[in-house]
Amino acid sequence: MSTAPVPDIEFRGVAKRYGAVTAVSGIDLAVPPAAFVALLGPSGCGKTTCLRMIGGFEQPSEGQVLIRGKDMAGTPPYRRPVNMVFQQYALFPHLDAGDNVSYGLRQLRPRLSAREISLKAGEALAMVQLAGYGRRKIHELSGGQQQRVALARALVNKPAVLLLDEPLAALDKKLRTDMQIELQNLQRELGITFVLVTHDQEEALSMSDFVCVMNRGSIVQVGQPSEIYHEPADLFVADFVGKTNLLAGKVERRSGELVEVMLADGSVISARSRNGVASGEAVSVSLRPEALRLGASEQGTFQGIVRNRIFLGSTAEYAIEVPALGTLLATADHQLSQDLFKPGEPVAIGFAPGAPLAFSGVKENGEKQRETKNVEIVS
Template sequence: MTAAPVPDIEFRGVTKRYGAVTAVSGVDLSIPPAAFVALLGPSGCGKTTCLRMIGGFEQPSEGKVLIRGQDMAGTPPYRRPVNMVFQQYALFPHLDVEDNVSYGLRQQRPRLSAREISQRAGDALAMVQLAGYGRRKIHELSGGQQQRVALARALVNKPAVLLLDEPLAALDKKLRTNMQIELQNLQRELGITFVLVTHDQEEALSMSDFVCVMNRGGIVQIGTPSDIYHEPADLFVADFVGKTNLLSGNVAGRSGDLFEVKLADGSVISARGRKELASGEAVSISLRPEALRLSTPGQGGITGTVRNRIFLGSVAEYAIEVPAIGTLLATADQQFGQVDLFEPGEPVAIGFAPGAPLAFAGARDNGPKQRETKNVEIVS
């Protein structure tokens, strides 16, 4: 039997405190080699603290951080097989592009030859599509080009793990999308582990192989982007990741594997449950906008009135006011040349894709409780 590969990164019962504040609480995490992992969560959830503990900028108050099986306790950042791309890039304005990229190589002992340093810097710049930019000044570059310089500087030392601290936050939407694709391709070509910290759900879902959703210092769920989006572990994940409609209701019965849920307007819908639900129990229904089907009224079910229509090119979003329920968001694909079917003020009937509604116990509040998860392992 082939032995399981040693994880590139492993957290064993890691807790980090700052005085009376616990930033990270009892995290267990195992990341396999060559994975692209996103740490996703709201501000203050502990994701950046976890990244900094991997990089050696912070030490855990309890537990161990291991890189390729080696305990990193007391190991400074420059002695770890990792490099980091910061949100603000931290480039040296007085150095040109090549000198920025080669700075880390010049600090190595024993010293590398000037020829080898220049060659490796040039290779790193070519890797990020900046060949020929070596003698330009930093202020002469666009934001996207500066981001690539920071990336080349992090990769030139050939790290085992690359840490990305919201590196695309300062870029405009189109450039950010292009860089997301380039980072994906680069990670696959290099075959090293990338760990991305972000609060941008779209960025996490589009770039990573696995998403680690964090809240209140702990891990709530780990899975593929599809699992996280379509099979959220709890109400927090359903509400935080992507857009969703949250409807309140009570369990009215059961039909096979589905629960019948009575909504505030008296209508009843069938929903999957994340766990067993009792008759009469209060629940929250998560319903993704793309799962809603709009039609002309007259077939019964939920009806409402189109309040707004937002044209987004390939899709249109509708905000629909439903009496006793509130406003629901629906997304409809737009075929080329198609005339929009519904205008603001028009009545519509709302249906659902089979199995789309997902029921969670309890009503939504302003602070969903963290679901404790232990011994989390990503399986590649």
Template sequence: MTSASTNDIEFRSVSKSYGAVTAVSDINLQVPKGAFVALLGPSGCGKTTCLRMIGGFEQPTTGEVLINGQPMNGVPAYRRPVNMVFQQYALFPHFDVEQNVSYGLRQARPRINAREISRRANEALEMVRLGGFGKRRIHEMSGGQQQRVALARALVNKPSVLLLDEPLAALDKKLRTAMQIELQTLQRELGITFVLVTHDQEEALSMSDLVCVMNAGRIVQLAAPREVYDHPSDLFVADFVGKTNRIAATVETDGSTLRLADGSALSIPGREGLKSGSAILALRPEAISLHRQNGSASGKLSGIVTHRIFLGSSAEYSVAVEGLGDFLVTADRRDLADGDLVEPNERVVLNFDPGAAHIFPA
């Protein structure tokens, strides 16, 4: 049995059904104390159901949820050492900022005196860098400031675990990036466990210590962000986390040669356990180098640029390769000989290291 001193949250064979629909199926999960964990997956994968079972808003159909080593089945939300920040911040528009933050303290029993409530509310506002904003009305606050008010309200009761249900979804891209940094900094300063639910892979990879990728009610990979991106456990993870080129291939009987659909062969030495037969080669766009086709250029694949998306310092290209289909390539402008962009309808050469590709059964 895992000690309560090492894990804040534990799921033991947890399933959750709504009638004939199974939302979560036989999940086992351990969240270490002080970790920032992201539950990542497409809509309907079960991530929000897991968050709600931690918070006490749902109860498992089977299995057990533990917080700080204590069983939580049947324990109502208000008796759990957790707080939650919702996607819609649910702030009271008729209260000022301090009244919103202190609302939970004013409901506590036994009662807390007014001076202590005010002190703790302002302390929580200082944590989220809103000191001096206590008397502002909610409609006078920007979207990012309202998000921090909701955070302060969740933190004022000093929970062991903070649950975040897509709290940045309503923010614009620039503000979302700023708030990602704010949340990371706050989590490190407080040292409490954060559990974030998101379908935004960039958000999960940039903010968390651990990424829990879910699909169809199950956990398919639990690992550090870099491990999930660089070494996906299956084709679903490779497709969902980041961008991936999927190339149909066949592993030949020697177990070290891939035959692509256009008949070309790739040597893949050192890949243990590959079985002969149909396979999918998954290749990240940034693992492919792109060069203009000229007298000196040579490469594994030749194709024609069909589309280009300019991203500033880099560009994304869609390249049609005969017999293999379209390839997505991310190219840094500095990697091109003249530093200029490749135009649609230009012929290019693509190079990649087969060792950078992931190979999955078809």
């Protein structure tokens, strides 16, 4: 009988308070070996506090943080099998790239020989495609190269877990995309657990194996990126992760997972609901922009007027004003310029079957919270 592997990281009833302020509240989480996990959420949700508790820069007020089955209570950062890449890289400006990478090696006891330190630092720089850059001064490197030096310094000691605190935030869009791919490839090659903290939904969905969505100090949902996007657990996740249209309505009747919802314009649409909404309940219906179907005829669920169009190459985004429902965002593919709808043009709007999702409550300030505890990521 096989036994489950020991999680690389485990939170057991972890809470963190700063005086009267609760930053993290009762989190249970198990991260399997060699996973790439993103902690995603708005500013102040507790994701960075969780990262700092893994790294040993903060101690939990309650509960346990375990790394590979060992309770880390009282263990300082330099004694943990963990390294961290900070948002601002925290490189030593007076040292060259090679000395920055080898700094941690020189602190090891028993001491390594100078030759061994130089060899390991060179291997780490080659790992991040900076072979031959060891003698470069930090100010001589681009932002992307500095980010790689910070990454090499964190990996040179071969930690069990690598913590990434929004490491790509300072990079331009193209370089950020390139580094996302490099980080994914590096994580697979090394086979160690990466934990990424970010408020960038696209970054979390594109890079990680699993996404842990947080809000107000609690875990809201954990799952694979496709699950988080297509099957959000509640209104907060639906609104926060990616783009969506939220339509307020009232449940007319329910049949199993399906509910009939009357919207503000009097139309009734069928939507899926997984959180037990009842007849007569106020709900928000989520419709992703790419699920909307646009047509020039009047055969659609809604009728609207195109107010804005953003050309994105093979796709275009439209802001469409619909009477009584407000402005809907739609994303549509096109092949020819004549396929594009023009601002001021009337359009009919339909949607893919099963696309509408109904959630309890009406969106207020973009937030709605549901706590989820005892979460285990299954690899």
